[in-house]
Amino acid sequence: MKLEARQYQIDDVNYAMHHGKDDKVIHCSPTGSGKTVIQCQIAKRELERGDSTAILTPRNEILDQTLGLARQLCGAGNVSVLRARRQGETWNPVNPVHVVSWPTLISRAKRSDFWFPKVQRLLVDECHLAVAPKILEILRHYAPRARIDGYTATPARLTGRGLGYFFTQIKHVTTVRQLIKDGWLAPVEYYGASVPDLTGIRVRKGDYETKKLSAACVELVGDAVDNWLRLASDRHTITFAVDIAHAEALAARFRAVGVRAAALHTGMDQTERDKVVAAFKAQRIQVLVNVTIASYGFDAPTVNCIQSCRPTKSIVLHLQMIGRGMRPAKDEHGNVIKDREHPDFKRCLMLDHAGNTQALGMADDLFRWRLDEGRQAAGNWSRHEASGEAEESKVHKCKDCGHLFQRSRVCPMCGWKVPFAKRDVDVKEGDLVPIGRNEGKALPADWVSHEVFYAMLRHYAANKTTKNGRPYSNMWAVHKFEEKCECRPPHEWNNHAMVPPDERVKNWILGSKIRFLKGRQKAESRS
Template identity: 35%
Template sequence: MEGTNGQDGRRGPVRLRPYQQDAIARLRARVRAGVRRLIIVAPTGSGKTTIAAHVIAGAVARGSRVLFMAHRRELIHQAYGRLIDLGVPEASLGVLMGRDPRWRPGAPVQVASVDTLRHRARPLADIVFVDECHRATAKTYRDIADGYPDALHLGLTATPFRASGGGLGDVYDELLVVASPQELIDQGYLVAPRVFTVPEEDLPDLSGVRTRQGDYEPGALEAAVNRKGLVGNLVDHWTRHAKGVRTVAFAVSVAHSRHIAARFQEAGVAAEHLDGATPLAERDAILRRLDAGEITVVSNAMVLAEGWDQPAVKCAILARPTKSLGLYLQQAGRILRPWDDQQAIILDHGGCV
């Protein structure tokens, strides 16, 4: 999502789009009808956090207390900033995330990191939001949710199913579908990608890679894809179809991601790598350089598939084969926000499309 808008996530005044207004109206109607556990489903880039922030702002104005949970700091910053944009006073907003200085335990809205919240006293809440709620079946999320038996529980996701392909019906009761990707493309809020695949002989051999929890086993998958010829093909394919376009590459592992970045560098392309162990200040600096055009390619290992938004990045290299529809949609969706009339390009090297 909006990971490049500064630590507080602010973007300026928020004006709801028609489909967002319609979604909020339908949500309120379902709540009035007695629904207490509902998922708001909308494509990556559609503004799910804006919808949530508008609902939260209205709830606070009516005297309700709200807990908004997310698993990444970028999502915490984004939600906080969007609430400020919608006029919620900073004094009414608290952040529960490590040693974040915005800790205000008496504030009616708490924007919380799941990892932090599991070790802290639970704030009071009449409404509990879970961002990226396809994760809500995990024990940590369930334990937190169980502490709010009388609250209204609302989830946000583009992919309302587990990695294994199962549904979320044991956590939520209804889905509210905001809009389909095609509808938002037709309305100009997303861009249709141009997809380039490679011949079957240039795809990794996955015949010996087992499936675990609905997707390829990571260790064996890394061995299958982190090969000199396959990684070299990424660079050649990019040079033919997306040369000069700011790009994100999705790798299987840290070693695979570093290998991809190194091959781009050998080809004279300004490229960098980041992963979950990259210090936060360094990660932010890399993404700022990408946003400024100082580098062209950022390769990553399971960091930028969620909670990140840089509309100027208009090419995605899918170097990580996956059986997970959710992961594929998250990765591909990162480049679909309109920017400067540029075409979105997907280079599929995992047989995902």
């Protein structure tokens, strides 16, 4: 089948071919966006102009995908592979295109007779993992003579720290939200379940201490399996566990209820792991319980359920886990099914037993990243250059069905409504009224209610003018209400009748002016 690059892939290839030689660029592109396609297209373009390329990959699973595509685009005779010796594979350092395993390169670099391939372009896949001193030493070896580009969906280390220790800029290729809209990624439905008690579990290097975390999560093994049976019993599933003991316990519990499940972890030798992965991709195994192995570079488009039983503080790990289930379904001809009415259109289910979605956000939130810190305060996309936290990431959990949703106050599954935060306050007549959406500060007992206080502020604003003769705006009343009550008044209160302020409110307004003027005088005297 002919490979057709998507427009955002073409744009990124063009950018990579023309950026400055001293620019070490991270190309931030979501899981499933085709980063391997972009890298191999760059290698092809370099080959066409007579230059050579090396593509560095962290794992054999990723290397196999990259090698196949590189041979297809660049010609098998031009591509050399460097990894632990396999039958029929040889490495020729003078070839124009190299697909390289990091661990093998690090191992070979220790030998005095090793010959680094001379390349004009170095492409680093999953570059957020390039933090070990040995791989950094190799990157710095190439830095003076080659253009270096890193590719990742999450440009930060697992600890949350940024990648500015080597790279100089970040280019955002596209977003998860846009890829879902265009049909290149599957949408995700989220469900929250019981979460472990993390009280007393220490955080080390940006994430929970594994030993105690595992003990807390093992207690919920039965609940995790029960919820999967209720919501996802017909789905091809990847489950994420804390450690080997937790993974084995989950897999055993699944098998005990008749589910074809297997654990996958570093305690298994490579041959055994390969057999498990092959059986899972062939759908002879329905549930794959893994410990980080399938968190990146694991391509299994048939997966349509992700179960997170591994609490984390790492936004990187959280997004990588969800991304495993977002690759779209394809028809018998290998074409992506984009039509949402198609019977085989894929919707991924995310079962969150860790509380990660509510804490860290959803995969299609808009993210911004920066080089010095991996995750920063949420902010507006256009005004905050360096935000790495999800915008609009307030995630609600339905009290009736457990569905997780955002950008709405009504559960799209069952219609449950998110209640407004309320606070009962004393009013003059002795009744109780809600402040509104946000919790606020109670007014003095002998004052009027919050609603009447706001009506008095609006009346004051409507009858006052500035020195220039302009009337006060209604926002003045809003700001004054916030100053006193520490919350915003509900919008519907603007439709209520205005009330002339009483003496207490007038005195408070005057005192507020005096405090403002004194504060400005102090600031001017300091300057």
